[in-house]
Amino acid sequence: MTTVRTPQSPDTPAEPTRAAKAARPTGPVGRSRSFNTPSTAQTATRYLLLVLVLLLVIGPFLWQLSTSLKGPAEDVYTRTPSFLPDQPTLGNYGKVAEVIPVWTYALNSVIVAVVCITGNVVGCTLAGYALARLRFRGAKLVLGLFLATLILPGEVTIVSQYVLVRGLGLADTLAGVALPGSIAMLNVLLMRTAFAAVPAELDQAALVDGANVWQRLWHIGLPNVRGMLSVIVIFTFIGAWDDFLWPLIVLNDPQKYTLTVGLQYLNGTFAANPRLIAAGTMIAFLPIVVVFGVCQRFFFKGVEEGAVKG
Structure with a gap:
């Protein structure tokens, strides 16, 4: 018995080959990491820089606030100054x-x-x-x-x-x-x-x-x-x-x-x-x-x- 092959119409999609099937990803779509997604090291570096900038900007203000609340018995010129006042007071104001x-x-x-x-x-x-x-x-x-x-x-x-x-x-x-x-x-x-x-x-x-x-x-x-x-x-x-x-x-x-x-x-x-x-x-x-x-x-x-x- 002779098998007759009908010509494939141009509108009918061609059957993919075995190589194409093997090249397709088998996992779920969307699991691949995007190029714009930062890695863990990059995220940690960004937060470290933000904390550094925050200390440079807010640090002097917090230090002035701490000094304004220190009592008269505290030494503000000591080599190891204390950030938190030992005897906080509002009397300076x-x-x-x-x-x-x-x-x-x-x-x-x-x-x-x-x-x-x-x-x-x-x-x-x-x-x-x-x-x-x-x-x-x-x-x-x-x-x-x-x-x-x-x-x-x-x-x-x-x-x-x-x-x-x-x-x-x-x-x-x-x-x-x-x-x-x-x-x-x-x-x-x-x-x-x-x-x-x-x-x-x-x-x-x-x-x-x-x-x-x-x-x-x-x-x-x-x-x-x-x-x-x-x-x-x-x-x-x-x-x-x-x-x-x-x-x-x-x-x-x-x-x-x-x-x-x-x-x-x-x-x-x-x-x-x-x-x-x-x-x-x-x-x-x-x-x-x-x-x-x-x-x-x-x-x-x-x-x-x-x-x-x-």
């Missing part, structure tokens, strides 16, 4: 208020920070929106001038700033301290970038509906840049609160000193108590932690709510 008017200095710093934050939020928002959305003559020139001011370091213009502040009659005043930081050029550029990222079709649709510039800014622009506003608030507060050189130049009356300038009186000419210095440092540092923790929550919330959905 009370002694700081006895040596210097720390709460008056803190209030002065709060006033300067509030003025700087208000000026940057309002001024940088208006300037950034104008550069990003409005069309006027000289817009590129103005943007170039803003960029040019970023090249100059602050030490170059500090003399001219003091002459201007003194000419306005604001020397030895908190207003003179806050005035140069009321509008930062970098914040203007950040707001311009944030407004430029908003789709132009939204402004065009609002313009067709009869919305003016202020309505477009309030109802379209601001809801989409709340995350950037939070960033500006955080860094403006940190810059105004930690500034030391400019308040030291402008202010002469000790009662008007900001906190960072007033803390220098904790370091005496002939003697210095490192416990009081550490306690004063913690007093100046805690408001930054509080503001950053609060605004960080609003930062992520603003980014989520301000996202433009398609």
Whole structure:
């Protein structure tokens, strides 16, 4: 009997050969290690580097905190210092208020920070929106001038700033301290970038509906840049609160000193108590932690709510 072989149609898949069958993996799919999956040694190295960076960043802060809690009988200059205080006490914080008017200095710093934050939020928002959305003559020139001011370091213009502040009659005043930081050029550029990222079709649709510039800014622009506003608030507060050189130049009356300038009186000419210095440092540092923790929550919330959905 003769076997007739029918020709295989091109649509019918060919039967795999024995070699192809042998080359196929017999185990379950997905067990092979991906090239992007780190090995155990690589994972351990990464965590070791993270712990090292954490110690370098958090270590000085924890050491200052430990020093501020040490009692007067503990020796902070011993060869083998103890990280945990043997006699923990909060009396050093009370002694700081006895040596210097720390709460008056803190209030002065709060006033300067509030003025700087208000000026940057309002001024940088208006300037950034104008550069990003409005069309006027000289817009590129103005943007170039803003960029040019970023090249100059602050030490170059500090003399001219003091002459201007003194000419306005604001020397030895908190207003003179806050005035140069009321509008930062970098914040203007950040707001311009944030407004430029908003789709132009939204402004065009609002313009067709009869919305003016202020309505477009309030109802379209601001809801989409709340995350950037939070960033500006955080860094403006940190810059105004930690500034030391400019308040030291402008202010002469000790009662008007900001906190960072007033803390220098904790370091005496002939003697210095490192416990009081550490306690004063913690007093100046805690408001930054509080503001950053609060605004960080609003930062992520603003980014989520301000996202433009398609």
